[in-house]
Amino acid sequence: MAAFSFRLRLGQDDMEIRGDLPEPGAPASEMVPAYLGIGEVLLEASGKESEAEGKIPSCGPGCGACCKQLVPISRSEADYLRKIVIPGLEGGHRGRVEARIAQAAEKLESAGMAADLGGLPSEQDRVKRQNLGLRYFFLGISCPFLEEDSCSIHPQRPLACREYLVSSPASRCASPTAGDIVPIVPKVKPSGALIRTDRHTTGTEGWTTMITALTAKDVPDDRQVADPQAELGYFLSQLGRD
Secondary structure, eight states: EEEEEEEEEEETEEEEEEEEEEETTTTTTHHHHHHHHHHHHHHHHHHHHHTTTTTOOOOTOOOOOOGGGEEEHHHHHHHHIIIITTTSSSSHHHHHHHHHHHHHHHHHHHHOOHHHHHHHTTTOOOHHHHHHHHHHHHTTTTTTTTEEEEETGGGGGGGOOOOOOBBSOOOGGTTSSSSSBBBOOOSSSHHHHHHHHHHHHSSOOOEEEEEHHHHHHSSOOOOSSSHHHHHHHHHHHHTTTT
């Protein structure tokens, strides 16, 4: 592992961010903890700014409506969940998660959505993504990591999950078409920066959905990162471009 340290400014906050990078040639999944750590610091600072503006999150433990949505994640995060997070769960927890993944795969197949999720629209095609997301939401499939309406992998959850906050009553999230949900838009979206980083390094769209990644029958090999510092630099260059 190689340590890194740098300073970033977000609004009035000047932050020092530290972390570790894997050695050259390591799997892309091993880069993800660094990205999650950077994202957590940035989103915490963004959240403080939002709260100072009177935008107070209503989200909290036991509020799991958003965990029934179609969550976009980067290819690196997909590998991280499949190859590091799930294998690292203790026996009973892992068994429950894998059982829920199998149940989700069956429900997607019977609803005819498995094929649709295998051919995701471009990240820029917002309308198609929203329509697909609504179809998925109304299937009522909870995130396989959700237990007692709380995230069971909270410290390891994807960047998109960390970014999704609302200031409207949490109960409204159970009906996403009502039009009365008030999102708190973060000042910076690390999830988008990571998707663009994966797109740049792989030549693909760079993203998938969490449920697609978890229920996939054919899992591609984890790509190798030739220069972790250069890849981190590209990620940092993409922050603030959403």
